[in-house]
Amino acid sequence: MRSTLALLALTFALPAAAQGFDPIAEVLLHPRCANCHVGDDGIPLWSTDAGGTRPHGFHVQGGESRMGIETVPCSACHTERNGTLPGSAPGAEGWALPPVEMQWAARTPAQICEQLKDPERNGGRTIAEVADHVSHDPLVLWGWDPGPGREPAPGTPEETVAAILAWADAGAPCP
Amino acid sequence: MRLTVDGTEHELDVEPDMPLLWLLRDELGLHGPKYGCGIAACGACTVHLDGLAVRACQITAEEVEGAEVTTIEGLGTPDAPHPVQQAWIEEQVAQCGYCQSGQIMQAASLLALNPAPTDAEIDAAMSGNLCRCASYPRIRAAIRRAIQSEGA
Numbered sequence: 558m559r560s561t562l563a564l565l566a567l568t569f570a571l572p573a574a575a576q577g578f579d580p581i582a583e584v585l586l587h588p589r590c591a592n593c594h595v596g597d598d599g600i601p602l603w604s605t606d607a608g609g610t611r612p613h614g615f616h617v618q619g620g621e622s623r624m625g626i627e628t629v630p631c632s633a634c635h636t637e638r639n640g641t642l643p644g645s646a647p648g649a650e651g652w653a654l655p656p657v658e659m660q661w662a663a664r665t666p667a668q669i670c671e672q673l674k675d676p677e678r679n680g681g682r683t684i685a686e687v688a689d690h691v692s693h694d695p696l697v698l699w700g701w702d703p704g705p706g707r708e709p710a711p712g713t714p715e716e717t718v719a720a721i722l723a724w725a726d727a728g729a730p731c732p
Numbered sequence: 733m734r735l736t737v738d739g740t741e742h743e744l745d746v747e748p749d750m751p752l753l754w755l756l757r758d759e760l761g762l763h764g765p766k767y768g769c770g771i772a773a774c775g776a777c778t779v780h781l782d783g784l785a786v787r788a789c790q791i792t793a794e795e796v797e798g799a800e801v802t803t804i805e806g807l808g809t810p811d812a813p814h815p816v817q818q819a820w821i822e823e824q825v826a827q828c829g830y831c832q833s834g835q836i837m838q839a840a841s842l843l844a845l846n847p848a849p850t851d852a853e854i855d856a857a858m859s860g861n862l863c864r865c866a867s868y869p870r871i872r873a874a875i876r877r878a879i880q881s882e883g884a
């Protein structure tokens with residue numbers, strides 16, 4: 558009986574992968590997300606053809622404002638839509654770096670997992686609100702529609718929202 | 733569509749996705765903003781949109797509906813140049829001149845947002861504006877001169 562229950566529990570626990578943090582980390586650490594979720598140097602990253610990253614060209618600095626007000630505002634080049642030519646500037650409403658406490662670049666999935674649960678470091682959100690943010694914020698959604706020549710974030714926004722909610726239901730375990 | 737350029741209102745019939753740079757140069761005959769790259773990588777096309785520098789090659793006509801655009805020709809006049817233009821003349825910054833309207837528009841925008849930038853901020857702010865004649869030291873000197881003339 559006990560083993561049947563355990564089996565049932567296991568069956569309902571499927572898909573196991575969707576309850577862990579891994580599929581979420583895969584999205585958050587993807588360059589379309591992590592290249593702007595940078596630390597307090599405020600320097601956005603560019604992906605290179607070789608598969609790595611380098612600092613944003615033109616000596617661009619997000620600064621304390623995280624939107625370049627001290628030097629060149631992001632909006633000097635980034636409009637509310639993607640440039641259509643390869644190599645032109647991508648764009649979405651509200652183009653800016655996220656707050657520094659939301660740094661993901663150069664961090665591990667375990668660190669980001671703890672951050673995502675911490676209202677001090679997730680913009681004062683519950684996990685359900687984090688999921689809602691993923692499905693509604695134009696700048697987050699841009700990650701899946703990044704314009705020509707850029708690889709989109711893995712999966713879809715809906716799949717990421719589902720993964721976040723399933724992870725929350727499972728008690729939001731961290732790796 | 734309607735937009736105001738250098739203080740003059742215009743009513744134009746253009747494709748919504750026409751880049752502002754095309755609109756200024758080809759439709760309005762304003763040749764101050766230059767074409768260098770078309771992908772936000774050189775700064776030659778820089779103009780002000782509602783007072784702040786933007787790359788005119790990246791903005792489309794539909795995005796500037798009702799907006800105020802200023803080109804180098806509307807920044808100042810020969811009799812009353814903008815302080816940045818005055819400093820540019822005093823430092824004799826231009827070499828061939830191709831990049832210069834973009835440089836001046838970028839510098840004026842920087843000082844509007846940050847009237848007393850540090851040297852590092854000046855360098856960062858101007859790094860998206862390329863100059864094939866390498867007038868960079870004079871650009872920096874002119875910006876510092878403009879800051880001083882404004883008493884910042």
Ligand code: FES
Nearest residue numbers: 768769770775789
């Ligand atoms: S032509 Fe617009 S930035 Fe080069």
Ligand code: FES
Nearest residue numbers: 828829863864865
């Ligand atoms: S003065 Fe010649 S490109 Fe700058």
